[in-house]
Amino acid sequence: MDSEGRIAIVGLSPKEHRDSHKVAKYLIEHGHDVVPVHPKATEILGRKCYPNLKSVEGPIEVVDVFLNPDRVTNVAEEAVEIGAKYFWLQLGVINDDAAELVRQAGLSVVMDRCIKIEHERISRGS
Template identity: 55%
Template sequence: MKCEMPDKNPPCEEVVKILETHKKIAVVGCSPKAWRDSHKVAKYLLEKGYEVVPVNPGQREILGKTCYKSLRDIPCGVEVVDIFLNPKRVPPVVEEAIEIDAKVVWMQLGVVDNVSAGKARENGLQVVMNRCIKEEHRKMPPRK
């Protein structure tokens, strides 16, 4: 099985700016299982003051937050779409991210889809691929 590599990613300074500027994050593929990375990342983001919106069609609530079936179902929109899905399932999520006027598509470690990333960029979204939002947040310089 061949793994796709990102054709481009933003520099570290831009990643920091994304995390400092955007506070409402949809976690697509968020799991109710505490041992899953998607759950751990969503919990971490909540603890750091982000507004987290879980997206998982099979769940009603995760981490005490209403869980939505899709990005389209979120009533107030989101700024960042953090994707924890198999890369083959990324294209429709990116389509929805464009439709709801998200600002950033973030594909977690191991998730790369250069075609979808290109489409997102063409529609004015920033794209981060194959990086963990939690680990990138941990690397940020402390706030003064």
């Protein structure tokens, strides 16, 4: 994951106590360009929020998903459509069909792992 690449967080909550909000804030604090994707919000963490991936302006490198597994397939299709490089499903988000769909399109897939935890682990060098 390139620190220069943009990360779209699908299902990013405007509520500060939610994991998606905490993860996005952490990534921003560590220099990542985070793009909020939420169907109802207009701004989260001081950044313009988009209703879906297809409406995001500019390229996205990583699509990080905080949704129930049954809602992931549509996001996977959009990730392929926009040319993302990585499709990341957070802890507890497991959808093998969506993972296979994006894999077949050439995206790298990470499933059932937290991007914040992995970033912290890699940053520590372990």
